[in-house]
Amino acid sequence: MLQAIGLTSTHRRDRPLAVEDLSFQAGPGRVTALLGARGSGKTTALRLMLELEQGRGITYFRGLPLHRIASPAGEVGILLGDVPGHPARTVRNQLRMLCAASGVPGSRADELLEMVGLGGLAGHRVGALSLGMDRRLGLAAALLADPHALLLDEPVAGLAPSDTGWLFGLLRSHAAQGGTVLYTTSDSKAAARYADHVVTIDSGRLVADQDAAEFARTRLRPRVAVRTPHTARLAGLLTREARASQRSVEVVAESGSRLSVYGSSCAEVGDTAFRHGIPIHQLADEIGDMGPTGLPDDHRPESVTRLTRAPLRTEVSESVPAPPAALVPAGRASEDGSDMPPPIVRRPDHGPVRPLRYELHRLFGVRMPILTAGAVLFLSAVLAALLGRSGQTPMPQLLAAWPRILPLPPAALGAGLLGSLAFGDEYRYPALAARHGVVPRRFGLLAAKLAVSAGIAIFLAVTAAVADLATLHLLYGGDVSGPPQDWRHLLVSWAGLTVGCAWAGLLGAGVFRSTTAGLAAVLAVPVVMVPLLQAAIAGPAARSIVGLPTRLRELAWVEWPHQADRWMIAFLRLATQPVAAALALSLSVLLCAYLLTGVRGRARW
Structure with a gap:
């Protein structure tokens, strides 16, 4: 049972x-159609029910509002518009990703x-699906x-009749x-044909609440659709002949040289046009919509709308069973003493x-990660070969394929790109959100x-170093020495650089909601932050931190092994490098910005 009570949008x-x-x-057990013309408030009503917009009112799903349901996906399935998904992702991968979500x-x-x-299109890309197939994928999601x-x-908007029949089935x-x-x-x-129950709204207000049979009897009736270049003349002739023969015939002029004739037949309208020499471009029997009040839209007086709307709404309100008293939140009293519906707080x-x-x-x-990894390895091997030709490049820069003209080596740039895509694609194709443009800022997802981005960055760093070393040995043979003696320290610093770039891109894209912004955050480390730090520490130092591990040992309550001093010295040596310090500072700023924007968003919700 679904009960919507007092839904009112924000003024x-x-x-x-x-x-x-x-x-x-x-x-339950029934298909209900929420019927209304474009702009009547149907979509807003759904979003209020799903707590996606602020307003007033409450909606109960089997006795509970949505914000009190532990697993909303197991209670309500939603299809609002097209399926949000990366166009290059396959249909099967799209659904498996949503299964994990x-x-x-x-x-x-x-x-x-x-x-x-x-089933036969599981390997096809989402972007290659037709409208009907995309709607099927949305229903599956x-x-x-x-x-x-x-x-x-609007699940059948724009669909072919065959797809419409299948979807309603x-x-x-x-x-x-x-x-x-x-x-x-x-x-x-379509509402009368496929639905069991029809709720009609107009200008955001309830007009009628009927079973499908009653709806079809009171609102739909046969008519003759006529298209002719002489609409005014034919309408006058049909009206005069009906009055002369004392028949109840109503002629409604519509747009596009079209008439709707109620109470007549195609034969009678065709005979009248033939006798008076009026050309006919279309003549067909149709089922006409009489509008929410039972009158044609073009002939519905505003006074009738006002008179019929209130009694119908009152009657339906009384038919809605009240939810349990313990579940009704306390509303605020209005000026006339009646209780107002509770406010709707937009649900995050x-x-x-299963975030991992x-x-x-x-x-x-x-395919983007595979293509990026392939491009990184190829570019890194080419740069290593070019740098190794001169014989003057130090071995660490040679294995990283990091010429001085580049702000970062290829592996770090590739890791930053993949990190930027991790959040950038979420905002471009928000698969997790019921409404477009919103990405949940959950700590589990972060x-x-x-x-995952750290694992990919370490893989790129190690694979690129191994590929560069293999390329140098293949091209130059014994002229290239093996890994340097302090390879462990270099490997840790190399992995830290790539992981830091991946995280900078990820956090930058999460804060600014753009892949380009994430890449800009990565490039800002060597281009902006490193020169600023170098300028800040360029002056002479009066004191030194030499002996810090010994002083920390004196302050510690627990005696740690002397081997830890070597690791601490290595860490300090790494942290004092300009790139490492700039990267650590950038990550701290981006993480704080991400957390602050997340807290501000939750306060707004």
């Missing part, structure tokens, strides 16, 4: 309320692909966690198993239930991204 200056005091219910087994993806008829209720916004099957289905539409004939989007598995599927579901 905006110089604009009427998109939704005002809207109450209705959608029962919802906490369901990956095998569920293949089951749903067969259910929605996409909504059904991943086997939810009880389905909320869909699947919705009917979900309702037959006891589920609740609510979808929005502007097509009254949930992060993935989600991040691995997100990263390796496209930790998973940091861990």
Whole structure:
């Protein structure tokens, strides 16, 4: 059971309320259509129900509001617009990534692909799908966690009749198993044909709440659609002939040289046009929509709308059963003493239930990481070969393939690019969000991204060093010595540089919501931060930190082994390097900015 009570959108200056005091219910085992013309507030009503917009009112899903449901994905499946996903990701990888986000087994993806008829397209890219196939993928994503209720916004808009029939067949099957289905539409004939229950709204207010049979009887009736260049003349003739024969015929002029004739037939209209020599470009029987009040839209007086709207809304409000008293939050009393509906606080989007598995599927579901790694290794080997030819480049710079003209070596730049994509792609293709443009700032998701990007950075660093060494031995043979004696220290500093660049790109993209901004944060370390630090410490030093490990040993309560002194000295030696210090400072600033923006976003929610 789905119950929406008192939904009211936030008032905006110089604009009427998109939704005002809207109450209705959608029962289990039934398909409910929320019907209204474009701009009537259907989408806003759905977003208020899902707590995606601020306003007033409350919606109960089987007796609980959405913010009190532990696993919303298992209660409500959502399809708002197109499926957000990377166009280069395959259909199967898209669903497996969403399975990890919802906490369901990956095998569920293949089951749903067969259910929605996409089993043969599992290896196709999301960006290559047609509109009908994309809508099937969206329905599969909504059904991943086997939810009880389905909320869909215009699911059949633009679909072919065959896809429309299939989609409603699947919705009917979900309702037959006891589920609740609510979808929005502007097509009254489709609502009467496919829905069990029709809720009609106009200008954000409830107009009618009817079963499908009653809706079809009171709102739909046959008509003759006529298209002719002489609409005014034909309308006058039809009206005069109907009056002469005392028949009830209504002629409504519409746009595009078109007439809608109620109470007549194609034969009668055609005979009248033939007798008077009027050309006919179209003549067909249709089912006409009489508008929310039972009158044609062009002939619906405003006074009728005002008179019929309030009684219908009152009648429906009384039919909605009240939720349990313990679940109703206390509302504020209005000036006339009545209780106002409680405020709707915009709900933050949930992060993935299994963030590490989600991040691995997100990263390796496209070809970008493989292409980036291949380009990094090739460029690094070429630069190492060019630097080794002169014989004057030190071995550390030779293995890193880091010429002085580049701000960073290829492996560090590649790690920074992949780190920037980790959050940049989330904002470009927000697969986790019910609404576009929002990425959950959960610490679990951040930790998973940091861990995966660090692993990829270390892999790039080690592989690039090995590839450079192999290239140098292949080209120059014995003229190139092996790894230097302090290779362990160099390996740690090399891995730290690549991991730091990956994290800088990741945090920069997370703060500024852009892959380009993440890359700019990576390049700002050697281009901006290093010169600033060098200028700050360029003056002579009066004191030195030599002997710091010994002084720390004297202050410590626990005696640590003397071997730890060597590691501490190595760490201090590494930390005092300009690039390492600049990278550590940049990471600290970016992490603080990320946390502050996350806290500010939660306060706003």
